[in-house]
Amino acid sequence: MRTRGWLARERELAAVGRLLDEPDDGPRGLLMVGEPGIGKTTVCAAAMDLAGDRGYLVLATRGSQSETGLSFAGLTDLLDEAADGLLRELPEPQRIALEVALARRMPGPAAGGQREVGMAVLAVLRRLCEHRQVLIVLDDVSWVDTPTVEAVRFALxxxxxxxxxxxxxxRLDQIASALWREIPVDELRLEPLNAGAIEQLLSSRLDLTLPPRVLRALVERTAGNPFWALEVGRALARQPGGPTIDLPLPASLIAVVTERLTGLEASTRAALIAVSALADPTVSLALQALDSVVANPGKALDVAVTVGVVVETAGKLRPAHPLLGYAALEALPPGGRSALHRRLAEIVKDPEQRARHMAVAAEPPDAEVAVALDEGASVARARGATGGAAELVELAVDFTPPDDRWALCRRRLEAAEVLYAVGEPERAARYVDENESADMPPDLRRRTLPFRTELTYWARGAPAAQELIRCTIAEARDDQHLHAVALAMASDVGDGRGGDRD
Known part of the structure; x- marks a missing residue:
């Protein structure tokens, strides 16, 4: 196996081997849990090599904090290449939905939904499984975007x-998603590395050999965490007079990372920050983000890759470790963070990404940001990413100026519609309640009464829906249109006076 030599993760790799060699048909899973920096991503890479050696087709994505709001970013990683020869075999609604989700086609007027995307993913995976065993790798799964996780869950x-x-x-501090309840899953906690493994790690990565007493002190102080050990090893290598047991150890991992960032040149740190803040950081986009920020954007990126804080693969960039990117962004003062996201909002093309950057850069209320969030939500819904759209429409409500009564009512209803579509009727009903208390414009009351009645019925039961109809009928004597719609709804759910749906 190609990456196994220095890993010292025999227990974890044995569990991967059992997963891959399991003779039973049907989906099976392994969830590896561990603290930040413990080596989950490294074990994942070794597991992918092991699967490849066994003839598996490996479909992989690595979650990123900056990509959690980018709908179907993970699905693109998983299926963009694998689906090439299979798209034409799918029924047209599924093919179109998947092409839109993978950003191969612009959304059309008849938007597909999460179900169509899920059905397409199911069909593609079934066809792939006809020829080879398939391993799906979801590294840092809590940071994989929700629409991707839901599509995979639908298929499984x-x-x-x-x-x-x-x-x-x-990560230990994160909660496993519902995806893992769909299939038999073994859970494995990654333990700290021992002194021998840490010694091999320092030698292979840093060409650093420590005296036994210093090595023991390092392992004890870092609790065998390989990421901590590497960071401390770099600090030891810079010590004047060579490493001693007087370890230059900060009190926490964040302090270690911060020390690493402090040692970077300003332009290198700017490159790391730009890559960490972008949801889909290509080289060209990162260069645009650095333009006018550093004197030589290309050199700044090159240095960031050379010193090991940014990794480049096939034109795509990412922080060398998620914690580096997180710490770099958190270290920005509020004004600097806002300026960064305003700049990124001007260069990204995707309306979803643009809206998210604008929202981070601004303070509500802000009418311009609310409009951008509307546009981003529309794109997300058109792509079938209903969960992502729900987040954006709720933000749009927050950013709408209170005196723009019509826009506020409309956006509350859009939020209710999307939340209802993703199975959160109670939260949806709260937005409807806010509109009722705010005295909705008459045309909006007429147009949305059927939805409001249906939502109330399923969120709070028939009596609540009937009460809504009774009040509407009583209040709509001078509005014949609304009165007629209310009577039509009463014929469906009843008005509590007999002849009810139940």
């Missing part, structure tokens, strides 16, 4: 005999 729930395996990694 319907697979019975297909030879598919799922490998995921999760």
């Amino acid at each position: 729930r319907r697979m019975r005999t297909e030879p598919i395996r799922i490998l995921g990694t999760l």
Whole structure:
């Protein structure tokens, strides 16, 4: 195996081997849990090599904090290449939905939904499984965007005999998503490395050999965390007179990372910040983000890659470790953070990304940001990313100026519609309540009464829906249109006076 030599993760790799060699048909999973920096991503890479050696087709994505709001970013990683020869075999609604989700086609007037995307993912995975066993890798799964996770979950729930395996990694402080309840899953906690493994790690990565007493002190103080050990090893290597047991150890991991960032040149740190803040950081986009910020954007990126804080693969960039990117962004003062996101909002093309950057850069209320969030939500819904759209429409409500009564009512209803679509009727009903108390414009009351009645019925029961109809009928004597709509709804759910739906 190609990456196994210095890992010292025999227990974890043995668990991966059992997952891959499991003879039973149908989906099976392994969820590896550990603290930040413990080596989950490194074990994932080794597991992918192991799967490749066994003839598996490996579909992988790595979650990123900056990409959690980028709908179907993970699905693009998983299926962009694998689906090439299969798209034409899909039924047209599924093919179009998947092409839109993978950003291969612009959304059309008849927007597909999460179900169509899920059905397309199911069809693609089934066809792939006809020829080879498939391993899906979801590294840092809590940071994989929700629409991707839901599409995979939709497919797994319907697979019975297909030879598919799922490998995921999760931080200790995060909660496993509902995806892992759909299939038999083993959970494995990654333990700290021992002194021998840390010694090999320092030698292979840093060409650093420590005296036994210093090594023991390092392992004890870092609790065997490989990321901590590497960071401290770099600090030891810079010590005048060579490493001693007087370790230059900050009190926490964040302090270690901050020390690493402090040692960077300003332009290198700016490159790391730009890459960390972008949801889809290509080289060209990162260069645009650095333009006018540093004297030589290309050199800044090159240095960031050379010193090991940014990694480049096939034109895509990412922080060398998620904690580096997180710490770099958190270290920015509020004004600097706002300026960064305003700049990024001007260069990104995707309306979803643009809206999110604008929202981070501004303080509500802000009518311009609210409009951008509207546009981003529309794109997300058109792509079938209903969960992402829900987040954006709720932000749009928050950013709407209170005196823009019509826009506020409309956006509350849009929020209610999207939340209802993703299965959160109680939260949806709260937005409807806010509109009722705010005295909705008459045309909006007429147009949305059927939805408001249906939502109230399913969120709070028939009596509440009937009360809504009774009040509407009583208040709409001078509005014949609204009165007629209310009577039509009464014929469906009843008005509490007999002849009810139940």
